[in-house]
Amino acid sequence: MKNFSRLLIIFVLTLSLNPVFSQNFLENELSPNKSYVLLAHPTVANIETINFLLTNRILQLPEVEFIGIYSVAENYDYNQSVALLKKPEMSKFHLQKVDGVMSLTQIFEQNEWTTTFKKLFDHSVGVFFFGGPDIQPEIYKQKNLYSVVTDPNRHLFELSFLFHLLGGYQNEQFTPFLNEKPSYFVTGFCLGLQSMNVATGGSLIQDIPAQTYHKMNAEETLKLNKDQLHRNYWQEITKETLLMDNSFHQIVYTANPFFPERVKADKNLKPLVLSAHHQSIDDLGKNLIVTATSMDGQVIEGIRHRLYENVFAVQFHPEVSALYTEDKKLKFAPTDSPRSFFEILSPEDREFHVKYWETISKAIKASIKAQKIK
Template identity: 30%
Template sequence: MKPIIGLALSSRVKPKKVYSVINNDYIKAVQKAGGIPVLIPFSDNLENIKVYTNKIQGIIFTGGEDISPLFYNEEPIKEVQCIIEKRDIFELELFKEVYKKQIPILGVCRGLQLINVALGGSLYQDINVQIHNSNGHLPKYALRSNLYHSVKIEKGSELFVIFKTEDLKVNSFHHQSIKKLGKDLRVTAHSSDGVIEGIESLKEKFLVGVQWHPENLVERHSEFLKLFQALIDNAREI
């Protein structure tokens, strides 16, 4: 039986229209790894969350806009420009529900940051401004399928079990990162400048967050499919 994997959606505003959107690479990665993707648009009706979480066996919190600093008790600096408050509210509640039900969770880029904020952590609102001597993390013209920098994976972590290496090259498309770590989380990967690139839960059976975008790497670098397979393998046990 293929497990149902929820994919949290973002939105795009066009003249006279608003679209719910997702990078199709997430859908292809879930299907290739043996899951059935179900799209979860954010909504004002938070009761929808229980309906979704009664149906899914795993979930991916996807990338996208910055999380409002108000949710970790800070005022925004000028580098924070794109926020969707309704998405933040919906996904923070969605996370609480799947966390409570111990549904396997994968967080990608913003998704990692959302997990951290939901568990009481905070973020660097802009890496270049707030982290001294940081490396590049948001290349302007790089293809999303290109490897960009290295990360160091902690031995004994879920990421180490998945990738079977301490050194991994990844893509990178983020200007924010974890500052204060959330409750019951551990750091499992970081870049050479100290930016946190991976986290996992100290309590949950499978709660993994990565700061890079594995969904965009699956076609050219097949080892990144292992991350989605790990989520789906755990989802089969639900």
């Protein structure tokens, strides 16, 4: 009976501690012989997105594993991610929680997270930053005019990590981690691009319709040219159930050769991209270069780093799975015919997106190679 009781206690403890261990990958399971890419804000949706891209060979990294990183203070229940990663097909994905809460004044300097950030950097070859809600404007020294901040601690965590990686105007004496590994891969989508800019000392336009085009409501905004709409404002004035959240619009490359030469995109193509944002880059952060803009040049759609070749980001969403396979048919405007995202893109637009992911795959492989040589 005593043995049974002892076994029962061990079993219960194992069950109770397992979620904790599953979120402390660096301490318990890290292998020095594997290559890891970090995923900031590893929600179920973001993990499933990367898994889709891997499964369909859009992201071509068969030997890489992924560590989802997050602050314990974020407004997301990561037990959902823990449950997802228990599935056998998700064995390449892991979680690492980061304890502590920083104030706004601490994030652009050495702080309690610095040691953990360095360990994450030392044991990985790159990091993805995904989309999400508005950054608190006081971080880039503005009053809140149009921002809706729903997860401030997520931003403090991600901005501080990006600052540690890349440095910024806020603290010129700080030596960025990437000085040690300049081939390290960093990218972002939508909020990820905005975070990269703010972390390096840049600022944001808090609302594109109001501050760029001087349109103060949805009705006025919808009078703009379609390529000036970066999310779907029809949702604010109609109850149509098939409306997409997003907007498709074209972009144009700048004189910087990133897209024509690095991505191998047709230099004459103005690709159609998917977006869902109302904010954009205003002042550029330290060492960032613009690679693409909206058709009218008012919204920055792509950036790259001047010093670190594998650091680049886009304002749009090339990661959405519906761009690569038939999915639900939706409408932008109430009078439109429903179409899938896959149908909306032309073959040339689809090729552009695939090439962008090929560029990401090559950048990560270059980071792996550089780390092995070192």
